[in-house]
Amino acid sequence: MIGAGFGGYLADARDGDEYAFAVLWRDLNPALLRFLRVVAPATAEDTAAEVWLEVCRGLDRFRGDEAGFRSWVFTVARMRAIDAARQAARRPVRPLPPDQLPDRPAADDPAGAAVEAQATREALALIAALPPDQAEVVALRVIAGLDAAQVGEIVGKRPGTVRVLAHRGLRRLAQHLAERTGV
Amino acid sequence: MAERILDGTVHEDDVPPGYRDVVRVLASAAASPSLVPPVEAATLATFRSVHRPVDAPRRRSVLSKLLGAKAVAAAVLGTAAVGTAAAAATGTLPDAAQAKAHHIVAAVPDAKPAGHGAAAVTSRTRGGAGASDHPALPGVAGLCQAYGSGNGGENGNRLDATAFGRLAAAAGGAGKIGAYCRSVAASASHPAGSAAGGKDLSGACRSWQAADKDGRAPAAAVLARLTTAAGGADAIRPYCVAVLKEDKGPSADRPSAAPSESPRGNAPTAPPGNGHDQGDRPSHPAPPTPRG
Numbered sequence: 001m002i003g004a005g006f007g008g009y010l011a012d013a014r015d016g017d018e019y020a021f022a023v024l025w026r027d028l029n030p031a032l033l034r035f036l037r038v039v040a041p042a043t044a045e046d047t048a049a050e051v052w053l054e055v056c057r058g059l060d061r062f063r064g065d066e067a068g069f070r071s072w073v074f075t076v077a078r079m080r081a082i083d084a085a086r087q088a089a090r091r092p093v094r095p096l097p098p099d100q101l102p103d104r105p106a107a108d109d110p111a112g113a114a115v116e117a118q119a120t121r122e123a124l125a126l127i128a129a130l131p132p133d134q135a136e137v138v139a140l141r142v143i144a145g146l147d148a149a150q151v152g153e154i155v156g157k158r159p160g161t162v163r164v165l166a167h168r169g170l171r172r173l174a175q176h177l178a179e180r181t182g183v
Numbered sequence: 184m185a186e187r188i189l190d191g192t193v194h195e196d197d198v199p200p201g202y203r204d205v206v207r208v209l210a211s212a213a214a215s216p217s218l219v220p221p222v223e224a225a226t227l228a229t230f231r232s233v234h235r236p237v238d239a240p241r242r243r244s245v246l247s248k249l250l251g252a253k254a255v256a257a258a259v260l261g262t263a264a265v266g267t268a269a270a271a272a273t274g275t276l277p278d279a280a281q282a283k284a285h286h287i288v289a290a291v292p293d294a295k296p297a298g299h300g301a302a303a304v305t306s307r308t309r310g311g312a313g314a315s316d317h318p319a320l321p322g323v324a325g326l327c328q329a330y331g332s333g334n335g336g337e338n339g340n341r342l343d344a345t346a347f348g349r350l351a352a353a354a355g356g357a358g359k360i361g362a363y364c365r366s367v368a369a370s371a372s373h374p375a376g377s378a379a380g381g382k383d384l385s386g387a388c389r390s391w392q393a394a395d396k397d398g399r400a401p402a403a404a405v406l407a408r409l410t411t412a413a414g415g416a417d418a419i420r421p422y423c424v425a426v427l428k429e430d431k432g433p434s435a436d437r438p439s440a441a442p443s444e445s446p447r448g449n450a451p452t453a454p455p456g457n458g459h460d461q462g463d464r465p466s467h468p469a470p471p472t473p474r475g
């Protein structure tokens with residue numbers, strides 16, 4: 001969350017200020033990527049790039065506050081993820097396993113970051129393993145930080161339905177985790 | 184309970200045993216791994232190609248020239264000047280960001296070395312500094328004001344390299360200026376002590392502190408609530424200390440739970456209109472398509 005300065009950054013980004021846009025990007029992109037890893041794991045990075053392209057194009061027409069901006073970005077993300085899934089169904093590609101990719105330069109704390117990233121990856125995989133409608137709703141609630149009404153607008157369902165789906169998702173997660181540790 | 188788990192406002196000790204792991208998993212899912220892929224340059228290139236500033240020449244004119252000329256003096260006078268420039272900058276300033284910037288820079292040539300402000304600046308270390316010590320940096324507050332003023336259009340984001348460098352040094356890196364300036368603003372308008380907690384927020388604070396202790400990022404919803412309540416992300420730590428201290432305090436008969444204000448409750452959401460100029464792209468987000 002950017003908070004009080006959001007309106008200023010948004011206005012500046014609209015005026016073409018790259019730094020202001022970078023502030024918006026930095027704030028939201030990590031959550032966007034995590035959301036896409038749940039709903040479109042194979043194409044998360046590419047889809048995120050498409051989302052930002054569309055956000056750049058639509059910035060002039062966007063009206064609203066930070067919560068509205070988040071809602072909008074995740075609405076775009078969901079649509080692009082659905083497009084990506086359709087495209088993948090038409091033209092299946094076999095993604096290259098990560099261990100065959102060239103290594104990236106190390107960050108400040110590679111070990112800590114790796115542990116942290118591992119925990120996040122596992123968590124995202126667990127959510128992604130839920131039935132798609134539950135996974136999507138849980139991801140929007142938890143990762144995007146949106147409330148049931150906002151999620152309802154994005155997925156085209158009533159807030160009550162969103163709640164039911166999310167609660168089912170939690171129950172299923174709890175069952176799954178109990179089975180995993182209880183063996 | 185389920186909604187609070189989803190909001191991330193509940194600590195794992197406060198949920199039924201079967202849901203503790205769920206809370207942990209969701210906290211991990213909501214956490215940002217610190218390893219941010221270096222694609223920002225590419226994203227900015229996209230932004231540039233799509234979103235060319237229409238009025239670039241005008242925007243460059245007055246403010247940046249002004250800053251350009253004056254900031255040379257600032258560079259020569261070095262850090263000693265900052266304190267005085269700073270003091271001037273924090274005085275009552277006109278609203279227009281341009282005027283703010285003018286004040287800040289205009290103060291520089293009069294700077295006398297080794298003011299106490301300068302000492303405050305140079306002695307500052309960026310470590311675990313809480314929000315409460317921002318007031319020791321009046322110059323930075325002024326620069327921030329010029330830099331991030333929400334007056335739209337013509338504002339201090341055109342701070343030139345020297346002024347920007349000073350701000351970056353105080354923030355601990357160019358990338359941290361935004362967050363830093365927001366915390367400066369937050370600590371100015373929300374002294375941490377004044378946080379009248381509310382039981383509602385103590386749960387959020389506890390889960391924030393737990394996340395902080397474990398080195399995880401807190402859940403997005405917790406962060407959102409506390410950022411709003413504390414007035415800035417960097418002000419959360421002292422804010423929560425105050426809230427939890429108050430929570431344990433003697434006044435047990437405090438009015439229970441302030442009306443649970445959601446920071447994002449009734450936000451008018453207004454996605455941009457449908458009309459896309461480019462016909463080559465598929466559906467715009469407006470008509471939500473349920474996933475099969």
